[in-house]
Amino acid sequence: MTGSNDLALVNSELAEILPDFGPNSMNLALLNILEDFTSERNRLHDTQRAIMNILDDFGSERAYLETTQRAVLNILEDFYSERTLLETTQKAVLNILEDFDYERVRVSGANEKLRTEIDERISVEKALIDKGAALARSNAELEQFAYIASHDLQAPLRTISSFVEILSETIEGVNDETVNRHFTYIVDGVTRMQDLIKALLEYSRVGRETLPFRLLSCTSICVEVMRDLQASIDEFGAKVHCENLPNVMGDYTMLRQLFQNLIGNGIKFRGDRAPEVAITAEKSGKMWIIRVRDNGVGIDPQWVPKLFIIFQRLQTRQKYPGTGIGLAICKKIVDFHGGKIWVEQPTSGSGIIFAFSLPDANEAFHS
Structure with missing residues (x-):
């Protein structure tokens, strides 16, 4: 009913507006109005769709913009992280450079100190x-002097000895x-002086007249020395043990004298028991340690520092004759x-041990 009333109202209004038109004219006008209305409505619909499309496009653009904005924010966050990392790295590099500068200064100081020490060491080595x-010149001169003195002193001593013999024949029978007694003192003094001169000459010759070192068996040298000392060995019932001794590079004459002096001392400075001498060896690095042990009277430790000094004696000549030069x-x-x-x-036990080191033959050969 409402729609009919509205239509009647419209028709009456149209009748008032168009009083001069007939019913057909009014229908035609109404159709035109309706057509215009429909056209406007369609246009409005089109506009609305266009607006909706615009809004849809705007939504897409907004979503794209938001996506872009988030990407930019992410890039900014990454940039901030990278900047923080770069700042941290820069600080680390600066710290490293500071440490490097400190180390450079420290190393420079150490190098300067090292150069000073090297210069000082070079100076010390040069002085040494x-x-x-x-010292070598002094020793050579001393040995030369000892050789000449001992050699030249023998001539006047031979003269004195000759006159002593003549005097001995002259005073023979004098009661x-x-x-x-005085004559005995003279003879003993001359003999003693001759022995000392011979010992000094022997000492000065050590190392003066040598052959090139060669391979030597210490065991063979000991066996030869035992043959030389056989009379003393038999006289005092001595026992000498030497076996498995090493091979060394050396001078045969000098090493033979070395073993003879040490073994001879072991027999000479005997105690109450029959003398017994044992020679052993052991390897220590590049050296052989050879020990000569006896069961004799031994040595008081307080006299050890004087043992290897020339003409030093620890016993009286009456009890143990000799010149005191053997150990020197x-x-x-x-x-x-x-x-x-x-x-x-x-x-344990009595006696003494003389130990000495000699280079191993293989080490000496390679050297």
Whole structure:
């Protein structure tokens, strides 16, 4: 009913507007209006769709814009992280550069100190070389002097000895105790002086007249020395043990004298029991340590520092005759071969141990 009333109202209004038109004219006008309305409505619909399309496009653009914005934010966040990382790296590099600069200064100081130490060491080494050369010259001159002195002193001593013999024949049969005693002192003094001169000459010859070092068997040398000392070995019932001794590079004459002096001392400075001498060896690095042990009277430790000094005696000549030069010669021989000699006290029993080192033959050969 409402629609009919509305239509009647419209028709009456149209009738008032168009009083001069007939019914057909009014229908035609109404159709035109309706057509215009339909056209406007369609246009409005089109506009609405266009607006909706625009809104849809705007939504897509907004979504794209939001996506782009998020991407930009992510890029900015990554940039911030990279910047933070770069700043951290920069700080680390600066710290490294500071540490490097500190190390450079420290190393420079250490290098300067090292250069100073090297210069000082070179100066010390040069001074040592100069002192060594001076000492070598001094020793050579001393040995030359000892050789000449001992050689030249023998001539006047031979003269004195000859006149002593003549005097002995002259006063033979003289029954004067004082004269005989004084004459005995003269003979003993001359003999003693001759022995000392011969010992000094022997000492000065060590190392002067040598042949090139050659391979030597210490066992063979000991066996030969035992043959030389056989009379003493038999006289005192001595026992000498030597076996499995090493091979060394050295001078045969000097090493033979070395073993003879040490073994001879073991028999000479005997105690109450029959003398017994044992020679053993052990390897220590590039050296052989050879020990000569006896069961004799031994040595008081307080006298050990004087043992290898020339003409030093620890016993009286009446009890143990000799010149006191044997151990000094031993030391000179061992030194000449690049070794050392020393004394060891036995852990049990009596006697003494003389130990000395000699380079191993293989090591000496490779050197």
